[in-house]
Amino acid sequence: MxxxxxxxxxxxxxxxxxxxxxxxxxxxxxxxxxxxxxxxxxxxxxxxxxxxxxxxxxxxxxxxxxxxxxxxxxxxxxxxxxxxxxxxxxxxxxxxxxxxxxxxxxxxxxxxxxxxxxxxxxxxxxxxxxxxxxxxxxxxxxxxxxPLNCTLGAIDRVRNMVGSHVAVFGAGPAGLLFIQLARAYGAIKVTLLDIKDEPLALGLRLGADEVVNITKVSLQDYFAEQEIEVVVEASGSEAAIGHCFEFVASSGTVVLYGLNGLHTPTITSDMIVGKDLSIVTCTSxxxxxxxxxxxxxxxxxxxxxxxxxxxxxxxxxxxxxxxxxxxxxxxxxxxxx
Structure with missing residues (x-):
């Protein structure tokens, strides 16, 4: 063949x-x-x-x-x-x-x-x-x-999706699936974040309520005005992983999905415990x-x-x-x- x-x-x-x-x-x-x-x-x-x-x-x-x-x-x-x-x-x-x-x-x-x-x-x-x-x-x-099966598996494990504001880091294929699944599972607002305008525009067409180019805004200022109960990391970016735990609301859920091949720690356990966070993953x-x-x-x-x-x-x-x-x-x- x-x-x-x-x-x-x-x-x-x-x-x-x-x-x-x-x-x-x-x-x-x-x-x-x-x-x-x-x-x-x-x-x-x-x-x-x-x-x-x-x-x-x-x-x-x-x-x-x-x-x-x-x-x-x-x-x-x-x-x-x-x-x-x-x-x-x-x-x-x-x-x-x-x-x-x-x-x-x-x-x-x-x-x-x-x-x-x-x-x-x-x-x-x-x-x-x-x-x-x-x-x-x-x-x-x-x-x-x-890829839909894997992202669906992650969303299906999130217990507080209904009525939540969901933020998704990464406007690649997984992120574009996550914004649609979050909506299908009852999210009341979905925000998509990325560093490129073109995939963010596609995200708007596919159902995101709001898109944010993180190279053009202060994430600290943006998240200070939001109550984000569920944050999804779909980019594989080390920086985005840190942002997920930093900006998710206390008692919220972080979905870790993107792989990056790094062999160094990317999360702080004290923050997870202190904010009483739930962590969700899925590979299949x-x-x-x-x-x-x-x-x-x-x-x-x-x-x-x-x-x-x-x-x-x-x-x-x-x-x-x-x-x-x-x-x-x-x-x-x-x-x-």
Whole structure:
């Protein structure tokens, strides 16, 4: 198969004859139709996150079509359009049996640390990792179901969302999902903060009540006039992490979502205890995939407009280099096969 292969730190190369993954009797082979480029992929290639070693086929935000079916697979057929949950697990340990398969000690994530991902033409998956992609949703929207699932999992854990003023740091794909989910979960006001005007403008179109360019205002002055019960860190910025704990109201909730690859402490435990704060995180939400799909179907979450760049697979090599070098201005890029 064709694949974009992470060869060494900072370098991805296109391979024409990369090995197609083999599927077993309880698995299916999926032809990838759309694959999202995630910041986690960029951090892995740059060496900031040590989840796997090259050579490696990245990509965990995937949708596609079933093209081969193992003999023991039931309920699926060739041609079915699917969204792929990339989290692989044993299915029988205490984490799997309590809805937390992402913590399975024998598992992992396709494209991240366990098996070939969506930067290749084909992926192998178990039926338990598949969700039907509705006919009215595009494959590109299907690829966005993985980041939606993760952000939805975080918001679903926030106990004081209803009636709260929510502030979201970071107007990237995750932040743009968070502002919509906060609204869907009952927030009465949502503020989006970033350092760039263009993604902030997109945030307004997607439902933020207010946007703040933090290079143009004093955060101390802004937050002094607000009562922010929930603060979401979706940028991976070390400074933003500190701002979350500093500016959230006492007895509020901080959602930590962005990864940055830093190995130094970024939070002050005394502040957490002194302000009686709750902390929420999420890397996967296995029980919420259908809820995410329904939110998109119902028009409560718009993932389509977050995708600002779609690129045919065969034309993506130069673009991937640009993204890895931090030179792309796209909010979200999706490869199309």
């Amino acid at each position: 064709k694949a974009y292969v992470w060869k060494e730190t900072g370098r991805i190369e296109k391979e024409i004859h990369w090995s197609t993954p083999e599927y077993g009797s309880h698995e299916v082979l999926i032809a990838i139709k759309s694959e999202g480029i995630c910041t986690t992929d960029i951090h892995m290639v740059s060496g900031k996150l040590d989840f796997a070693k090259p050579p490696w086929v990245l990509g965990h935000e995937m949708s596609g079509v079933i093209v081969k079916i193992g003999d023991d697979v039931k309920g699926w057929k060739i041609g079915d359009r699917v969204v792929i949950d990339p989290v692989v697990s044993c299915g029988s340990c205490k984490y799997c049996l309590t809805g937390k398969k992402y913590l399975c000690p024998d598992g992992g994530e396709l494209g991240t640390n366990y098996g070939s991902g969506g930067y290749g033409e084909f992926v192998v998956a178990k039926p338990s990792n598949l969700y039907r992609l509705p006919a009215e949703m595009s494959f590109a929207e299907g690829a966005m179901m993985e 939400a296995p029980l919420l995939w259908y809820k995410g799909i329904r939110l998109v179907q119902a028009g409560k979450v718009n993932v389509k407009d977050i995708i600002t760049q779609q690129v045919p697979f065969d034309e993506a090599e130069a673009l991937l280099e640009e993204i890895m070098d931090g030179k792309s201005s796209a909010t979200k890029t999706v490869l199309s096969y």
